[in-house]
Amino acid sequence: MVENRDVEIGDIETQSFTFRELATATRNFRQECLLGEGGFGRVYRGTLASTGQVVAVKQLDRNGLQRNEFLGEVLTLSRLHHPNLVNLIGYCADGDQRLLVHELMSGGSLEDHLLDRPAERKPLNWFARMKITFGTAKGLEHSRNSRTPKSIQTWPIHFSTSNFPEKDLNQVVAIAAMCLQEESSARPLMSDVVTALSFLSTDNDHMPQLIQPSEEKDGLDEDDKSGDGYRSEESSDDEDRANEHDGDTSDHRDDESSDNEDGDSDCRDHQTVTGSKNFTTSSSMKSMDESTVSSARKNSRRLEEFTSNGRGSQYGSVSSYGASSRSSHCNASLHHESSKNSKNSWSHKSSTGSKLEGSPVSTSGKSSSSSSRRTRERNASSSFSSSQDLEDETGSVKSQ
Ligand SMILES: Nc1ncnc2c1ncn2[C@@H]1O[C@H](COP(=O)(O)OP(=O)(O)OP(=O)(O)O)[C@@H](O)[C@H]1O
Numbered sequence: 001m002v003e004n005r006d007v008e009i010g011d012i013e014t015q016s017f018t019f020r021e022l023a024t025a026t027r028n029f030r031q032e033c034l035l036g037e038g039g040f041g042r043v044y045r046g047t048l049a050s051t052g053q054v055v056a057v058k059q060l061d062r063n064g065l066q067r068n069e070f071l072g073e074v075l076t077l078s079r080l081h082h083p084n085l086v087n088l089i090g091y092c093a094d095g096d097q098r099l100l101v102h103e104l105m106s107g108g109s110l111e112d113h114l115l116d117r118p119a120e121r122k123p124l125n126w127f128a129r130m131k132i133t134f135g136t137a138k139g140l141e142h143s144r145n146s147r148t149p150k151s152i153q154t155w156p157i158h159f160s161t162s163n164f165p166e167k168d169l170n171q172v173v174a175i176a177a178m179c180l181q182e183e184s185s186a187r188p189l190m191s192d193v194v195t196a197l198s199f200l201s202t203d204n205d206h207m208p209q210l211i212q213p214s215e216e217k218d219g220l221d222e223d224d225k226s227g228d229g230y231r232s233e234e235s236s237d238d239e240d241r242a243n244e245h246d247g248d249t250s251d252h253r254d255d256e257s258s259d260n261e262d263g264d265s266d267c268r269d270h271q272t273v274t275g276s277k278n279f280t281t282s283s284s285m286k287s288m289d290e291s292t293v294s295s296a297r298k299n300s301r302r303l304e305e306f307t308s309n310g311r312g313s314q315y316g317s318v319s320s321y322g323a324s325s326r327s328s329h330c331n332a333s334l335h336h337e338s339s340k341n342s343k344n345s346w347s348h349k350s351s352t353g354s355k356l357e358g359s360p361v362s363t364s365g366k367s368s369s370s371s372s373r374r375t376r377e378r379n380a381s382s383s384f385s386s387s388q389d390l391e392d393e394t395g396s397v398k399s400q
Pocket residue numbers: 035036037038039040041042043056058086102103104105106108109111363377378379380381382383400
């Protein structure tokens with residue numbers, strides 16, 4: 001995406017700042033203004049004297065990009081406009097200084113929300129994570145309508161929650177595995193990833209969520225008994241969502257918090273549930289609109305086709321990714337004692353109900369020679385423009 005020609009300053013429509021202006025804005029890059037540090041430099045909170053606008057000033061390492069290369073990046077970034085991408089406000093290329101000025105995401109980074117959540121806040125639930133993943137993928141699709149960047153680090157699949165639909169988990173892992181292939185040609189197009197994630201992030205809102213192990217067989221049709229099963233949950237995700245909205249963390253039930261803390265016992269519970277293949281529906285599922293359920297099932301099947309033998313088969317199948325994913329830089333691994341050495345670890349482990357304990361995917365691809373890729377990698381983290389964005393769980397995560 002970077003322009004392969006000499007960039008004329010006049011081509012760049014975004015604002016040019018002097019170093020002095022940005023030093024003033026950040027109070028001389030004071031430590032108190034430091035928002036965070038990435039692989040390419042530090043990011044400071046600043047206030048532009050000219051407009052009073054509060055911004056994020058990213059000071060790139062000096063030994064980074066050459067002037068023209070940097071201006072090419074700026075040109076590219078300045079043309080990217082998407083609700084899920086952080087806007088570039090301006091840049092500074094004074095001397096050997098390389099700074100980017102972005103709109104400030106005051107709600108904190110995605111990493112904060114996934115990993116550094118205050119103890120009193122519930123972990124984001126599965127559906128929030130799926131929406132965030134989908135929103136992030138859409139932002140990335142807009143910024144690079146090509147193969148998935150291998151170092152994509154925006155998969156919010158770091159689990160500290162135990163409530164997730166097993167089948168969706170398998171599918172997310174399958175998609176993630178596809179995105180982690182060493183060869184870029186083996187990785188899916190971002191547009192395909194977006195399509196796949198859309199199945200997981202949209203219709204799942206309406207999927208039955210309360211399925212409990214049954215003492216007795218009930219009247220479910222074969223589809224329901226064939227492994228579409230959603231794991232047993234103590235409370236509905238609707239409740240979870242309501243709690244998120246309220247910010248009311250006092251409503252956590254003891255059993256939920258221990259659930260979250262005790263991954264092992266959760267795995268055992270899960271195995272019991274899925275192993276029996278003997279589900280019953282909760283009253284909420286029973287009362288669910290038939291057409292909603294059938295449409296959700298249809299989409300679930302389409303997604304399954306994508307990740308196994310349908311459209312996604314051009315990238316391989318779920319089970320074929322076990323070994324290769326482990327040999328690449330995938331941090332999204334499933335941990336389960338009984339299957340540590342299993343060749344088909346991904347599908348096998350997840351189908352036994354193990355807990356996904358992935359972290360945002362490695363950024364080890366940073367050394368790529370392509371400056372364009374570096375920018376995308378650098379910009380692959382996400383922040384929320386406000387806590388409300390997150391609470392709304394609209395998936396409107398912004399990639400920087
Ligand atoms: N626009 C922004 N608004 C608010 N905070 C930001 C913004 N951009 C970056 N930050 C903060 O600065 C940190 C570093 O961001 P940066 O984009 O440099 O790196 P990163 O994306 O976190 O990591 P990497 O360089 O490995 O991709 C972020 O984690 C975030 O906390």
